[in-house]
Structures are given as structure tokens and as C-alpha cells.
Amino acid sequence: MITVAFLVMFFGLLILGLPVAYTMLVSSALYILMAGLPEVQLTLRASGGIESFSLLAIPMFLLAGNLMNGLGVTERIFNFAGVLVRHITGGLGHVNVLASIIFAGMSGSSVADAGGLGAVEIKAMEKAGYSRKFSSAITAASATMGPIIPPSITLVVYGFLAEESVGRLFLGGALPGLLVGFALMVMVYILVKTGREDAPKLPRATLSEVNTAFWRALPALLAPVILLGGILAGIFTPTEASVVVVLYILLIGSIALGFNVQSIWEAILGTVRTSASTLFIIAVSAVFGWIISIQRLPVELVSLMEGLFVSKAAAIAVIIAILLVVGMFMEVLAALVLLVPTLLAIATTFDIDTVHLGVTVVVTMMIGTITPPVGLVLYTVMSVAGIRMGELTRALLPFYLTLVIVALLVAFVPQITMFLPDLLMPLAQ
16 A cells, blocks of 8 residues: 555656756655655665765766866867868768767766767757757767767766676677767768758868867866776776776866866866756656565566567567656656666566666666756757747657667677676676
């Protein structure tokens, strides 16, 4: 009876529009009171939920992305990507995607990509003659690579929830993230080649331009190499790597562009605000997750859905369908907390590797960040570009299709995810 009341309260508050974090907090507090448990369990479980060394990576990677935007590193990344691929049919659309790939290798945040690098990309594309809707759509779609390509804040949270190696998850996200980038570039090429989008023809960069842009961007390009190289060599953990990349960006930003105290302070303030909301979600979700685990809700849910899981392929298909729907209505981190226990139960039943599962979850849920009604990246790009939701979502339709196809490939071809972890980090560390 208490479990029913708990679930009714949770879904009722969600329907009423209360933010997910507060919904979990209120429903969990009421459950503890109704069950006659000590009230101190609420604070103990919440504080214990964020008492993890790996979670320190979240504010650090957020700070790295904010510092890159504030210190002007993003412009150098965009310029370097431009001299490499601007001459291909689709021009700056390809530059947009390539710049996001490079940026993702340092920040791990889709919102930082959309808000910082996205502002540079949209401005440059419009100036070159691209439509605002196309510029905004490819910016939003390419920003989804941020949490897939390592480092990834979302994969850090999944690793914490699933008790999986963050290093293996980072390696697992590399090829799927690059596959997303390649698929988006193919779609850009098709849209321009078939005349559905207009793209000015840009000249191939001269060797001198490539050389100049390369040396200007080299310090930034070395950041992902240092980060992943240090993790693989055992020099530092993924969490320690987040601190290393912040110090490195501070160093190169200060040397190349001057020590801008105001920009650094604004980056810190932005990081504090985002980190506080993120860690609050994780804290209250720890209480919520504890309740659903002691009530055995994941196991019961899997038992109820047993008829749908006639095979491993069917189980994966159901997981993808659930993630696509949930991703449209919930913020990614909150959805992870709710879904991971159930998904792990399904993975155990059908022998799905938890690294493969984690990357599949992140790739699929990133689609929800650019769909209404709660897509954070969608709203960020709308704000940056000054474009309406209807206009942007219509322009995103071909990219939705592209991302769904990639998600299905990643889900049903586990080798895409598992090749690098099994090759470079065969045992969880």
C-alpha cells in the first residue's frame, strides 16, 4: 500500500509540473514518514549519494568547458576545423560538426558546446550565407556528441550508478561518438547536394592557412591526447584527469590570450550554478533509488515486462524505445537515476555488457536533449540563435533520423562500443 502511495505521489507531482528533483525529494520524504523510518535516513542517503570520488569530475569538466568558452579557445578550434573541411560540399556544416568533435574531447558537456561553441558556429555560418534554421539545427545536433565522446559527465554519472569503470566507459564512447559525427556530416552532404539546403561554396584552404590554424589550435588539440593518454598510461584516474584538463586550459588560455580574471570568474560562477543543480539531482535521486531498490521495483518491473523480452534483440529494442520516450520528457541525469537500476536488471538477464549498455543509453538519450518539451540543448540553441522552437525542430527532422539510426547501430552492434575498451583496457580498473 505504501509503495502504491509512493508511486502515485511521484507521478502525480510530475504531472503537475514539479521539477523532477523536487518530485523525487518530496515523494521520498513522504515514503520515509509513511514507512515509519527514521527521518535522518533522508539526509544520510542524500549526503551519501554524492560522497563519491568519481563525482568530483562533474564540476571539473563543466569548468573546463566554461573556461574554453570564456578564454577564447573555442574560436581557435572552430578556425582549425574550418581550414580542414570547409571546401567539402556542405562547407561550414562540416566545420560545425568537426569543431564539436574536438570540443567534446575536452569538455564532456552538450550545453557548454551549444552555448559557447554554438554561438561562434551560428554567427560564422550566418555571416557566410547559411540560413539561421540550418545553422541552428546542425549546431544542436552536433552538440549531442559532448556527453558521448570522452570525457563525458553523463558517463561519469552512469559509471557511478552502475559501479562500472569510468575509464572503460570513456573508451567505449569514443567510436560511437565519432560515428555520430560522421553520420551528421553525411546528412549535411546529402541535404546540400540534393538542394534542400543552400550552402555557399568555400575555397580549399591553402597550406599556409592550414599551418597557421594548426599551430594556433595545437595547445587545445593536445588536451584530449593528454587526458586519454594519462588515463590509459595509468598516470591519473578519470577524476584526476578532469583537474588536469582544467589546469591545462587555464595555462594555455592565459598564455595565448592573456590572463582574463573576469572571464575566469564568470566561468567559475557558471560552473558552481550548474554543478549545484546537477549534484542536487544526484543527491535526492540517491534517496529515491534506495527506496525503489528496497521495494524491488526494478525486478518487479522486469518480471511484468517479461513477455516483451523474448530475446536479447527484443530486450535491446524495448530499451531503445523506452529511452527515446523518456528522453523527451526528462532531463538526462534524472532519467539515468530512475532507469539504470531497471536497465541493469535487464542487462543481467540477457548478458548485456554494462559498458555497452551505458554507451547505448547515453547515445540514445542525447536525442532527447534536442527534442521538445524539455530538451536543454534545444532551448540553449534557441536562446543563442534567437529562433523559434517550431522552426528549429522542423529543421532538425533529418538529424533526428540520423541520430536514431546511429543509436540503433550502437545498440545492435556492440563491437562498435566494446572494441577500444577490450583492446586497451581489458580489465575494469
